[in-house]
Amino acid sequence: MGLLERCDASRLRGVRSDGRGGLLALCPCHDDHDPSLHLWTDDAGALAFSCLAGCEWSELKETLAGLGLPVDAHAAGGSSGPTVVATYDYIDESGELAYQVLRYQPKGFRQRRPNGSGGWIWNLKDTTRLLFRLPELIAGVTGGETIYVAEGEKDALAIAAAGGVATCNSGGAGKWRDDHGAHFAGANVIIVADRDEPGRKHAAKVAASLHGVAANLRIVEAREGKDAFNHLSAGHGLDDFVPAGATTPAEGAAHIGLVRSAFITAPELAESEDEPVAWTVHDYIAEGSTTQLTGQPKAGKTTLALCLADAVASGRAFLDRATTQGVVVYLTEQTKSTFRASARGTGLLRNPGVHLLLRSRVWSHDWPTIIAEVTAYCLEVGAKLLIVDTLGRWASLDGDAENDAGAALAVMQPLEEAAAAGLAVLALRHERKNPGADIIDAGRGSSAYAGAFDQLLALRRVGGAGHANRRRLCCEGRFEETPRELVIDYETGVYTVRGTDIDVERAQVRAAVLDLLPDCEDEAWSFDALRIACGEATTKSTLERVLGAENDPSKGKSASGLLGEGLVHRAKGAGSASSRGYGYWQGCGR
Numbered sequence: 001m002g003l004l005e006r007c008d009a010s011r012l013r014g015v016r017s018d019g020r021g022g023l024l025a026l027c028p029c030h031d032d033h034d035p036s037l038h039l040w041t042d043d044a045g046a047l048a049f050s051c052l053a054g055c056e057w058s059e060l061k062e063t064l065a066g067l068g069l070p071v072d073a074h075a076a077g078g079s080s081g082p083t084v085v086a087t088y089d090y091i092d093e094s095g096e097l098a099y100q101v102l103r104y105q106p107k108g109f110r111q112r113r114p115n116g117s118g119g120w121i122w123n124l125k126d127t128t129r130l131l132f133r134l135p136e137l138i139a140g141v142t143g144g145e146t147i148y149v150a151e152g153e154k155d156a157l158a159i160a161a162a163g164g165v166a167t168c169n170s171g172g173a174g175k176w177r178d179d180h181g182a183h184f185a186g187a188n189v190i191i192v193a194d195r196d197e198p199g200r201k202h203a204a205k206v207a208a209s210l211h212g213v214a215a216n217l218r219i220v221e222a223r224e225g226k227d228a229f230n231h232l233s234a235g236h237g238l239d240d241f242v243p244a245g246a247t248t249p250a251e252g253a254a255h256i257g258l259v260r261s262a263f264i265t266a267p268e269l270a271e272s273e274d275e276p277v278a279w280t281v282h283d284y285i286a287e288g289s290t291t292q293l294t295g296q297p298k299a300g301k302t303t304l305a306l307c308l309a310d311a312v313a314s315g316r317a318f319l320d321r322a323t324t325q326g327v328v329v330y331l332t333e334q335t336k337s338t339f340r341a342s343a344r345g346t347g348l349l350r351n352p353g354v355h356l357l358l359r360s361r362v363w364s365h366d367w368p369t370i371i372a373e374v375t376a377y378c379l380e381v382g383a384k385l386l387i388v389d390t391l392g393r394w395a396s397l398d399g400d401a402e403n404d405a406g407a408a409l410a411v412m413q414p415l416e417e418a419a420a421a422g423l424a425v426l427a428l429r430h431e432r433k434n435p436g437a438d439i440i441d442a443g444r445g446s447s448a449y450a451g452a453f454d455q456l457l458a459l460r461r462v463g464g465a466g467h468a469n470r471r472r473l474c475c476e477g478r479f480e481e482t483p484r485e486l487v488i489d490y491e492t493g494v495y496t497v498r499g500t501d502i503d504v505e506r507a508q509v510r511a512a513v514l515d516l517l518p519d520c521e522d523e524a525w526s527f528d529a530l531r532i533a534c535g536e537a538t539t540k541s542t543l544e545r546v547l548g549a550e551n552d553p554s555k556g557k558s559a560s561g562l563l564g565e566g567l568v569h570r571a572k573g574a575g576s577a578s579s580r581g582y583g584y585w586q587g588c589g590r
Contacts, residue, residue: 152227223240435458516530519586526584
């Protein structure tokens with residue numbers, strides 16, 4: 001019988017797994033809002049329990065017994081359960097204790113704040129979140145010292161013991177607040193990232209917050225081990241940290257331990273909250289994801305990417321979608337002169353928020369080296385978006401290499417690592433000669449690329465006289481919000497959204513109707529004559545919707561379209577129409 005059934009967990013509230021075979025629940029002995037009752041099975045097979053918030057064990061035993069849980073005289077006490085191994089004080093700018101973070105063994109954390117009467121309130125409701133060692137941080141910035149930002153209190157204290165000025169936010173990775181950045185104005189900052197995906201994402205978030213605030217900014221990692229504490233415990237110094245992304249996983253038991261610690265149970269995954277999509281370009285490009293943009297040569301891929309980069313770096317809307325402003329790092333295969341010519345009409349060349357790397361300047365380096373350095377640079381400057389134009393040229397995919405699935409996955413891996421660090425990644429690729437309608441197979445070479453990207457975009461030409469710069473942007477991907485197609489026009493750095501193909505067709509027919517119809521009833525046109533005049537491609541249903549003619553007023557349906565707007569009028573037998581058909585004209589009324 002499992003612990004869940006043995007305890008009859010329905011008698012408790014807020015029950016969930018502790019990830020180590022035990023259970024957490026809301027403690028029945030105090031006003032608990034964050035599960036602090038810990039239950040597990042001890043070595044003798046008896047039910048063990050304790051309250052992480054500090055409730056008396058004897059009181060807890062009596063209460064649990066009253067609830068019908070299998071508590072007996074041999075039940076293990078608090079000494080065999082989680083114990084406090086460290087207490088971290090968070091001091092405000094006036095030197096007063098604002099709250100504490102308690103670290104437990106087995107690993108766990110609780111937060112509490114003074115109640116003003118010598119006791120504690122076991123939550124931080126309405127409490128301003130502070131930086132750890134805030135008074136030391138303020139003094140260090142004032143004194144011009146280098147400031148280290150670690151992921152946790154244990155790391156910050158280790159750095160302080162080694163002679164550095166260190167801080168961190170409470171709550172660990174992902175809990176950094178943008179208002180923390182005000183304390184770093186003009187400072188020389190080194191962010192020490194934990195060597196795992198959450199750690200690198202956290203470091204990227206801190207860097208983005210401090211970009212433009214701190215005077216200098218670098219992201220580093222431990223030379224050995226997972227974090228700053230491991231690095232310093234191994235005998236390395238503060239000058240021995242390495243650039244983020246430049247390390248390889250440690251071998252042996254330490255590496256195995258890191259992998260094992262990453263496991264969670266299925267119920268824990270089910271109970272976890274979905275993170276909202278952090279859009280860089282709403283509905284199209286998101287942080288932490290990879291996006292492919294394909295198109296035929298000269299279809300406008302680079303122009304679209306340049307305008308997108310300029311919009312994100314400026315915080316302007318793009319394709320009528322909001323953007324999240326931030327630095328854009330753009331890798332171009334072009335030379336200085338050809339890139340200037342391509343970008344001249346977009347406004348990008350005047351934007352200091354776009355950082356460029358020309359392929360000609362790093363020809364001697366291989367793709368893994370380039371992208372590792374690029375990712376580290378992105379994190380240092382707080383970039384939001386990384387654009388690679390084109391992926392094939394940057395990864396030196398010559399001959400049949402682009403058709404090799406293994407080579408494709410090797411090329412994609414560093415891009416996926418860049419996305420895992422929190423970047424939005426957009427890679428441009430050429431389409432096949434005959435791409436077909438399915439954009440999943442549109443990209444040139446192996447289909448493994450499409451499988452590896454989170455989002456697939458394809459830029460296609462749209463036929464029609466007078467619309468040389470009209471394109472259709474098609475999409476397939478994992479974000480439901482993204483439109484499956486969008487028709488756009490381009491002119492001198494500006495894209496105008498026309499809607500879907502149907503929207504565009506109706507707009508064209510509407511313009512033709514208003515241009516063709518006479519302004520008097522005697523010269524009214526029949527429906528069929530008007531449809532022919534609008535063009536052979538104009539369907540009956542499209543013209544009906546534009547006119548509003550699909551609604552019959554005699555059946556109680558209100559007019560819509562041009563009729564509903566009063567721009568077009570109709571009457572049976574008018575003009576060239578038969579006595580039973582409608583004739584259409586425009587004007588100020590009959």
